[in-house]
Amino acid sequence: MARVFATIGLLALCTVTVFAGGGSEGHARLRVMIVERAEVPRDQGRLTDNPWTEFVQNEMAKLGVDVQYVPKGGSMVSHTVMMATNTAPDLAFTHGRLLFMKFAADGGLHDLGQYLPEYGPNIRTVLGEDHLRLGQIDGVQFAIPSRREIDARYTSFIRKDWLDALGLGIPTNRDELTAALRAFKDRNPGNVPAAELRPWGWFTDDPGTVFDSDFKLFDPMYSFLDHDPAANMGSLWPVRDGFRDFMRWLHGLYQEGLIEREFATDSFDIKTRHVVNGRVGFIHVPWDYLYAQNSGSVALNLARNVPGAEFVPVDVFPGPDGVYRNLRYLPTRFYLFSPRRSRVPEAAVAYMNWMLERENAWTLAFGRTGEQHTIRDGLPVFGDLQRYADTFGYISESLRILGDYPFGPTITTAVREQFRVNDFSGNDSRALAMALEHSFQEPVFQSRMNAMSRQGPGLIRIAERYWVRMITEPDFDAEFDEFIRRMNDRGMPTIIDERRAYLEQFGVN
Amino acid sequence: MATRRDPITWFDALNVVLLTMVAAACLIPMIHVTALSFSSEGAILSGRVSLFPVGLQLQGYRTVFESAAMMRALVFTVYLTIVGTSVNVMITALGAYPLAKPDLVGRRVIWLLILFTMFFSGGLIPTFIVVRALGLLDTVWALILPGTIATFNLILMKTYFSGIPTSLAESARMDGASEIGILMRIILPLSTPIIATLTLFYGVGHWNQFFQALIYIQDPDKYTLQLRLQQLITDGIGFGPTVVFGRSDDIPVESVKAGAIMFATAPVLIAFPFLQKHFVKGALIGSLKE
Numbered sequence: 042m043a044r045v046f047a048t049i050g051l052l053a054l055c056t057v058t059v060f061a062g063g064g065s066e067g068h069a070r071l072r073v074m075i076v077e078r079a080e081v082p083r084d085q086g087r088l089t090d091n092p093w094t095e096f097v098q099n100e101m102a103k104l105g106v107d108v109q110y111v112p113k114g115g116s117m118v119s120h121t122v123m124m125a126t127n128t129a130p131d132l133a134f135t136h137g138r139l140l141f142m143k144f145a146a147d148g149g150l151h152d153l154g155q156y157l158p159e160y161g162p163n164i165r166t167v168l169g170e171d172h173l174r175l176g177q178i179d180g181v182q183f184a185i186p187s188r189r190e191i192d193a194r195y196t197s198f199i200r201k202d203w204l205d206a207l208g209l210g211i212p213t214n215r216d217e218l219t220a221a222l223r224a225f226k227d228r229n230p231g232n233v234p235a236a237e238l239r240p241w242g243w244f245t246d247d248p249g250t251v252f253d254s255d256f257k258l259f260d261p262m263y264s265f266l267d268h269d270p271a272a273n274m275g276s277l278w279p280v281r282d283g284f285r286d287f288m289r290w291l292h293g294l295y296q297e298g299l300i301e302r303e304f305a306t307d308s309f310d311i312k313t314r315h316v317v318n319g320r321v322g323f324i325h326v327p328w329d330y331l332y333a334q335n336s337g338s339v340a341l342n343l344a345r346n347v348p349g350a351e352f353v354p355v356d357v358f359p360g361p362d363g364v365y366r367n368l369r370y371l372p373t374r375f376y377l378f379s380p381r382r383s384r385v386p387e388a389a390v391a392y393m394n395w396m397l398e399r400e401n402a403w404t405l406a407f408g409r410t411g412e413q414h415t416i417r418d419g420l421p422v423f424g425d426l427q428r429y430a431d432t433f434g435y436i437s438e439s440l441r442i443l444g445d446y447p448f449g450p451t452i453t454t455a456v457r458e459q460f461r462v463n464d465f466s467g468n469d470s471r472a473l474a475m476a477l478e479h480s481f482q483e484p485v486f487q488s489r490m491n492a493m494s495r496q497g498p499g500l501i502r503i504a505e506r507y508w509v510r511m512i513t514e515p516d517f518d519a520e521f522d523e524f525i526r527r528m529n530d531r532g533m534p535t536i537i538d539e540r541r542a543y544l545e546q547f548g549v550n
Numbered sequence: 551m552a553t554r555r556d557p558i559t560w561f562d563a564l565n566v567v568l569l570t571m572v573a574a575a576c577l578i579p580m581i582h583v584t585a586l587s588f589s590s591e592g593a594i595l596s597g598r599v600s601l602f603p604v605g606l607q608l609q610g611y612r613t614v615f616e617s618a619a620m621m622r623a624l625v626f627t628v629y630l631t632i633v634g635t636s637v638n639v640m641i642t643a644l645g646a647y648p649l650a651k652p653d654l655v656g657r658r659v660i661w662l663l664i665l666f667t668m669f670f671s672g673g674l675i676p677t678f679i680v681v682r683a684l685g686l687l688d689t690v691w692a693l694i695l696p697g698t699i700a701t702f703n704l705i706l707m708k709t710y711f712s713g714i715p716t717s718l719a720e721s722a723r724m725d726g727a728s729e730i731g732i733l734m735r736i737i738l739p740l741s742t743p744i745i746a747t748l749t750l751f752y753g754v755g756h757w758n759q760f761f762q763a764l765i766y767i768q769d770p771d772k773y774t775l776q777l778r779l780q781q782l783i784t785d786g787i788g789f790g791p792t793v794v795f796g797r798s799d800d801i802p803v804e805s806v807k808a809g810a811i812m813f814a815t816a817p818v819l820i821a822f823p824f825l826q827k828h829f830v831k832g833a834l835i836g837s838l839k840e
Contacts, residue, residue: 317596346596
């Protein structure tokens with residue numbers, strides 16, 4: 042029924058659009074951004090013109106929409122230029138939340154919410170109201186947020202062969218981890234040359250974007266703080282109880298020689314080199330860091346270089362309440378929007394609505410049954426993976442701008458398993474499970490935060506500088522006090538006030 | 551007659567050592583990347599590759615050469631370089647020739663206007679709007695016309711033309727040659743060093759086109775080699791068709807990246823020695839006015 046209404050509505054829209062000069066007779070012309078994700082095989086055509094873009098175009102033509110694909114490179118510069126010069130397609134997207142918020146706050150985007158009842162009923166029902174809120178600024182639906190199937194972020198790993206050699210069990214908290222790191226250093230179970238040994242390696246060189254959620258040691262940090270979503274939203278971590286203890290703990294580890302000495306200057310390639318060569322005992326990294334499905338796999342190359350070496354995932358950072366919590370990504374990858382200059386925002390909504398029809402979503406995620414896959418027990422089964430890649434895989438991600446197949450995560454998981462090439466003895470699955478257990482997300486602000494955008498960059502520079510100093514300089518307290526003083530001088534209290542006011546007005550999301 | 555050799559001084563020795571070090575600083579990264587391009591993934595990840603390949607393999611280059619995207623980028627960049635450089639040199643010569651004439655009416659004003667563009671530009675967005683308004687977006691001309699004349703190169707060429715004796719042009723004029731005839735038949739044939747120099751300057755500029763291509767080009771078929779290289783290195787596009795949930799094949803990613811860098815750099819490296827002789831001469835002569 043919803044589809045019928047959407048079609049009738051679109052036909053009405055087409056009449057208007059034809060008078061406005063867009064599209065072929067009776068059709069609305071919709072320009073849709075498309076991003077190259079993989080190389081298009083020679084026999085399949087081009088990014089904007091291949092059997093699959095043609096399929097979508099034919100289907101949308103039945104709804105009265107002429108879809109034209111506009112390729113887009115990978116740079117944010119182009120986004121800004123396209124928006125500033127009114128050349129952005131009618132349906133565009135960005136993965137940058139700050140960029141999307143800036144476009145919305147500058148009045149550059151359509152309110153898509155008004156079109157959802159008529160043209161986008163699937164968007165509401167499939168994505169859900171909670172999810173849609175990620176695309177709202179001050180209650181206005183400026184973007185449709187895509188779905189992110191796996192939102193796991195970081196997991197800790199420790200060298201099990203080293204623990205075994207020392208007769209130690211798997212550590213379960215910070216104290217046991219510290220003891221293990223000391224044992225790695227003092228007893229050197231891997232017989233690594235002393236100068237090369239790094240009990241804790243791949244250590245982050247910066248505190249991330251202080252006011253976003255890109256800090257690589259969030260999980261260890263939060264193990265020092267009370268779990269308090271209201272405080273996460275209404276405050277900043279440098280002034281939270283426990284933050285000083287967190288930094289002091291890292292400082293102590295570094296001064297004891299348990300954290301890699303050159304963490305502030307070594308690139309991540311060099312840090313990875315140490316891991317691959319078996320010089321590192323413990324890492325806190327993205328959950329899939331070790332398990333790439335190609336010859337670049339860190340775990341496989343480590344096992345090749347150091348026979349018997351094995352990293353296992355561990356939970357070592359329980360909070361004060363004993364619960365292991367992990368930060369996860371926001372459950373969205375892209376913010377899909379229609380620029381204000383577009384005359385067919387309805388058609389953009391209808392396009393997204395079409396993608397969320399169950400049958401269409403299946404086709405865009407897995408290809409056609411009988412061509413790219415067969416069905417067994419309700420799951421798509423891919424026999425010839427190369428054929429799948431050559432006839433559909435090359436374009437699937439480019440077309441599927443709303444994310445993974447939204448009707449059953451088990452299907453996506455089962456499909457992903459079929460593309461697994463290497464066996465990691467279940468460590469990869471355990472790492473993923475650990476990263477997801479009791480996971481929580483950083484607060485999302487759905488209003489323009491002026492103080493944060495104004496003062497944030499300056500504070501980030503201070504944090505980046507003092508992050509290293511607080512860990513490496515001998516006098517921790519002096520460095521920490523100076524860090525807080527400088528943060529306060531540069532406007533940290535203003536940001537906290539703004540966040541507190543937001544919390545009081547909107548509550549915890 | 552045998553020439554007498556000057557004795558080697560400390561200054562000479564120091565010069566040789568210093569220049570060798572500078573040359574090595576330029577060469578070693580190239581040699582390293584070449585070694586990476588032939589090395590196995592495990593050896594690269596483990597940091598075992600320095601100046602010689604470890605775990606020799608050719609899969610990296612095979613992937614680069616089998617990549618339709620890379621080959622398209624190569625063809626487009628060659629086209630851009632040839633057409634762009636020809637237009638650049640031609641228009642620069644047409645601009646430099648009259649400006650080199652002392653009796654050109656309004657020469658000082660025109661010259662100042664041109665010099666102004668060396669220090670100030672319209673900025674990214676206004677330039678983009680002009681390019682779009684001219685219908686150049688997503689065409690090779692968006693990469694050629696906005697920078698048709700580089701003021702610095704115009705100065706070099708004008709200075710070079712000024713150094714050619716005016717009596718040559720006058721004799722030709724007395725024999726009935728037109729201005730364009732004088733330029734084409736007298737001046738340009740005497741200017742091969744500066745033409746070669748500017749060809750190299752403009753040619754390398756086009757070969758390395760990145761930012762303008764990023765802004766003005768949307769169609770992946772018109773990506774320049776450098777833009778494609780950036781996509782390959784940062785986004786992994788260009789390794790051939792991939793599957794959705796991770797790669798099923800065993801592509802040595804790091805050596806493909808190194809191979810692609812060599813692929814994009816080698817043509818200029820090969821061309822440079824042939825133009826070097828003219829380049830040094832042209833740049834020197836064009837920079838002096840007697």
